Amino acid sequence: MLTALSGRSRIAGLEVYVPPARLDTAAVERRIGERSPGFRVPKGLIGRVTGIRSRSVMADSEQASDLAANAAAKVLAECGLQTPDIDLLIFASASQDMVEPATGHMVAAKLGLGSPVMDVKNACNSFLNGLEVADALIGSGRYHRVLVATGESPSRAVRWTVPDFETFASSFPGYTMSDGGAAVLLEAADRPAADSDGKDTAGILAMGFTARSSHWSVGTLAAGGSAFPRDPEATYFSMDGEKLKEAFLDLGCGILDQTLAEADLQWTDFAVVCVHQVSAPYREIFAERAGVPRDRLVPAVEDFGNLASVSLPLQLRLALDSGRCGPGDLVALVGLAGGVSLGMAVVRL
Structure with a gap:
């Protein structure tokens, strides 16, 4: 969507x-x-x-x-x-x-x-x-x-x-x-308008999301719900790595392409592209398949691990602190999640 x-x-x-x-x-x-x-x-x-x-x-x-x-x-x-x-x-x-x-x-x-x-x-x-x-x-x-x-x-x-x-x-x-x-x-935000350079004012300019919920079972932390209310074994992460990879391949990158096209943007228009990072190798694989230039990525998983939903704001904070982006710049937040789902936000700072 x-x-x-x-x-x-x-x-x-x-x-x-x-x-x-x-x-x-x-x-x-x-x-x-x-x-x-x-x-x-x-x-x-x-x-x-x-x-x-x-x-x-x-x-x-x-x-x-x-x-x-x-x-x-x-x-x-x-x-x-x-x-x-x-x-x-x-x-x-x-x-x-x-x-x-x-x-x-x-x-x-x-x-x-x-x-x-x-x-x-x-x-x-x-x-x-x-x-x-x-x-x-x-x-x-x-x-x-x-x-x-x-x-x-x-x-x-x-x-x-x-x-x-x-x-x-x-x-x-x-x-x-x-x-x-x-x-x-x-x-x-202020009412949408262009500044003197023809840029949109700061704000969330576009979002797109999609999901393939038939793959929900490939990665779970099942404890605490009605299915496994008291089973100690359900308190640990459980995941089939190969099936998860297949699930994300099934999901594809179409929603990212659609979001960029609707906003009339390309990856090179962004100062940085923050992508959820479960591992360093998968970050590179995903970026290549999605067409994200490597120089737009914000490597973080190596030193911070997989921070789940904190991953995207952490990368944006790192990019701001290092001067890679600032007021007026376009940034992209690209999220991947078990379930499985994929989403993107286009933001002008």
Whole structure:
């Protein structure tokens, strides 16, 4: 589904929170070996397959809501806003503190917000879909200023005791994952108009999303729902890597081409293209198939791991901090997620 948005909302603030504790890939392999009698990961395998050198790990006392609240507090401070200035909080994450209530309430309580809240969940595309919902609500006139926050805590779902290679392979996604939080403040943009250079004013200019939901079972974290309410085995990531690759091939890149065509853009028009990164090799494969020039990518997974829905805001924050993009530039946010789904946002900063 393609949605042309014409700058109804703009990004007024963006911040990321990465927990200070680090776990390098060699330590991951050692931990599996220490806790798995009779099984040992071939030395260097995880690093060779993923390209990941390190990932962040939240403290035992932290929850997903803490990661989101930390990032959101930074956004409020950056924008010089007080809690009454926020009209709506959307917690958009694959992770959650608990099934009930919505984690957005925990985030709001930690920030001291009195606004309405809601949760948006779609695996690693949760944050991108959160932006979509926020933009639509702002465009409708329902809210003026929406805080979209995510807190990803996948370290709580890693299987460290591995009996055999088959179990290791199905649990592999957990060894790539990283904890973190991010928050974006969206506010109503000026009425769409061109500036003196003929460019659109800052805002979310276009979005496009698609899904092939018949592939939902190839990657799961099943615990906590009605299917597996109390099964300890369902508390770990489980994925068939080959079937997931086939699922994304089935999904194709058509929605990206359509979104670019509708906006009359090419990849070379963007200062940076942030692509969800599950591993370094797959980032390169996806970019090649989608036609994204390598010099537009923002490598992040090597040093930060797979941050799920935090991946895109992290890359944009890195690009801003390094001077690769800034006010007036076009950026693209391209999300891939289990389920499976693919989405894209075109943003002028």
